[in-house]
Amino acid sequence: MKLIIRLLLNAVAVVVLSKLLDGIYVDSYTTAIIVAVVLSILNLLVKPVLVILTLPITIVTLGLFMLVINALIVLLADKLIDGFSVSSIWMAMLFSILLCVLQSILYSVLKADKK
Template sequence: MNVIIRLLLNALAVFILAHVLDGVTVNGYLGALIVAVVIAVLNILVKPLLIILTLPVTLMTLGLFLLVINALIILLADKLVDGFGVSSFLTALLFSILLSILQSILHSIFKEKKKPQ
């Protein structure tokens, strides 16, 4: 159940950012949900491979190259999902940064309280 809530919150973040940023478009909330699922799958399957392949560059930039990898994941999601569009690499970079920030805010707001044992 926790995974479904996280996906819905991620879709909400995608939907909000698509309306805030000029270069990002998404076709409705269902399209945002599909984008959230595709980004989650790409983060599970493709991102670890990209991190391993670019490990020397990531180490030289002290981890800042991970922002570029996140932007590449967003651009790949743009190519895979028809109702989602990103205009440029810089827009994808800004979108990925803002998406991470907004996701952490939303997840902290809707976080489940741990019951003491």
């Protein structure tokens, strides 16, 4: 049940960011749910491989290269999902940063409601 709530919160975050940012487009709420699921799967499977492959450059840049890895994950999701589009890598980087911030806010509100 916790996983479903987190996926729905991610979908809400994707919809909110698509409304705020001009370079992000999401067809419908169903597409936003699919984007949330695909981003979760890509973060689970692809991101660790990319982190290991780019470990030297990540260390040299003091971890800032992780922003590029997150943007690449978003662009990969863009290629896999038809109703989701990202205009550039800079927009994907901004989207990934804002998605992380919005997710942490939503998760903290969810934890505060349970206490």
